[in-house]
Amino acid sequence: MMNKRYTLSVFTEDRVGLLNRVTIIFTRRKINIESIAASESEVENVHRYTIVINESADTVNKVVLQLEKQVEVIRAFYHEDDAIVYQELALYKLPTEMLLAGQDAEKIVRSHHARVLAVEADFTVIEKTGHKEETQALFDELKPFGILEFVRSGRIAISKPMRTLTSIVNELENKINQN
């Protein structure tokens, strides 16, 4: 079966150690996590992990079921790239003197729609949001200036389907209340 890039959104209770339980599902199957981002969601006390993996449809489906099986995981979903709106953020630290010496720095920043976040005597920090290919393209162009430090965030993603987390959570809570 062909491997593809999948973005998983895992909604969980806000609980110490849960990230470990979530990642164990992947490591146990020797699945490499390409990126992972954790944050709150729009619902109070519900956290979400956005996890990107490169796997077959069959594997990702099984992994999502295993995730949902965890007691404190509320729901888990997976999407292909065309079903989500996603973004990443990259930061680049460069020597200020090199940027000043070169002619193209301003042009590069402009053409990539990047931003200068900080300028200090010895370094400058540039920020770029975009898909990996885009932040990578800027990386390649800035390379000649001598990149001192580079970091890219995990992907975060919003799904296109209109089902809201609030409605899912409400439905689950109603079920419990009926018991």
Place this chain on the structure above:
Amino acid sequence: MKTLEIESKLVVKEAKSMSGAQAVVQALIDEGTDLMFGYPGGAIMPVYNALYDVEDKLHHVLTRHEQGAVHAAQGYARATGKVGVCIATSGPGATNLITGIADAQIDSTPLVCITGQVHSHLLGTDAFQETDVIGISMPVTKWNYQVTKAEEIPMAIAKAFYIARSGKPGPVLVDITKDAQFEMFDYQYKEFKGMRSYLPKSELDESCLVTAAKLINSAKKPFVLFGQGVVLSKAEKEFKAFIEKSGIPSAWTILGLSALESDHYLNVGMLGMHGNYAPNKMTNECDVLIAVGMRFDDRVTGDLSRYAKQAKVIHLEIDPAEIDKNVKTEVAVLGDAKDSLLALTKLVDKKQHDDWLRAFRDLEQEELKIVINEELNPSTPVLSMGEVINSVNQVSKGDAIVVTDVGQHQMVACRYSKFNETRSMITSGGLGTMGFCLPAAIGAKMGMPNKEVIAVIGDGGFQMTIQELGTIFQSKTPVKIVVLNNEFLGMVRQWQELFFDKRYASTTMVNPDFQAIVKGYGIETCKVTKREELNLAVSKMMDHEGAYFLEVKVGKENNVFPMVPTGASVSEIRLK
């Protein structure tokens, strides 16, 4: 802890000031626990101190090793259907529980394990006997939680029991720091009613049931495979009603053993690597395969790419993650087996499949001729494992609980033991944990004191938890221990013979004098080396009031057959 947890409006008790340790004990009592297994140590001492005051209500059994405690709790849980409880100290005490927890996880046994932990201000400092038991146990628990404040205890324990016993049961672990055990607070017990992130079972989907029933009703050669799900959901009666109405031949997995009487006319025997010939063969002959509360373990399926490809598969299962995990289903019926079976039985036609059932019985004759007759009535002077089990059957009449260890004797005990009642076979199926039997048998006997409990163990596995003879001695638990001594790690030796050119690397056992050892523990013993002594010795053992140890010298190089070799298809099952 700010998750949405809906608590019962019924507060059972008035708030009462007590220590965290007293709260642990009180919460266990409030959850209905009257028996637990464990081993003390520094980080759990406050709880032991609290136990001292309530020994009449909550009996604690001191095992000789924490592995013994957890296996005993498993045996108790599997024999009674209640939640097994065990307790240990931090560090080595906690890590010694892990094998049993992993075993309970894979065999879906409800357990609540409580471990002491170092003071909360010492967490992460490599303090004396600190180990990250939450981290270590995470992959093998259904849920775990670390308590650092006394006020969390009632909820943590109530939640632990709820999770352990609901849905697909499993082990949970609650780790409690020592300061939380000392801390005083106002205890109030509240029954835990559920949480939004955990739905123990799905509601039945009527359309799936209808599709499943249609398939079953039009099947010419339907075949039922059933597992422990039937036992766990207490659906034995509903299961029987279902197969009797639909007239479908049914085979059990190892964990499904005893969910139906052994000699029920539709029971066609055991699936799997060392299961019976007919059910393995017929898996690849049937047209509709109905799996009930089983999970298509690789020991059951053999080569998946050649498993039941001709059949339409219906899977009745509580755990959505099991659907299509190993075998693609035509219809998945999600839900508790009891509900699903009840609903499905209403929809199926009353039928008999006489010719199809007879085909099973014909294959059974072949197995009888080539394997079973020789195993139960050997033509050679050496004793076989099968004839010992057969002799036990004669006396127990199928009313005993049989507990096994892991290896050849396990397969033989599973193949030949007879059962009249559910929960009569307790064996480590998924994990195959040597050392499981002796402590599990203790737990089973304590849980079901009116049942005869027979522990069938190999000479290898016996020595893995032999120290639990001390528990038997001290607690005067009348378990009957049968060690089938072949002076080999028999099952491994069998594989060496068949697949490794008889290179018997490290499988010969030079054994001590078991008789002397067991006598040292004050347990009555007997050793059988000749066939003519066997039946009398077994009767004597069964008639004996207290614990009893029977050692039988069996053939050193006997093999267990039939066998589906690894990588082979179930239809390639070998009779010799």
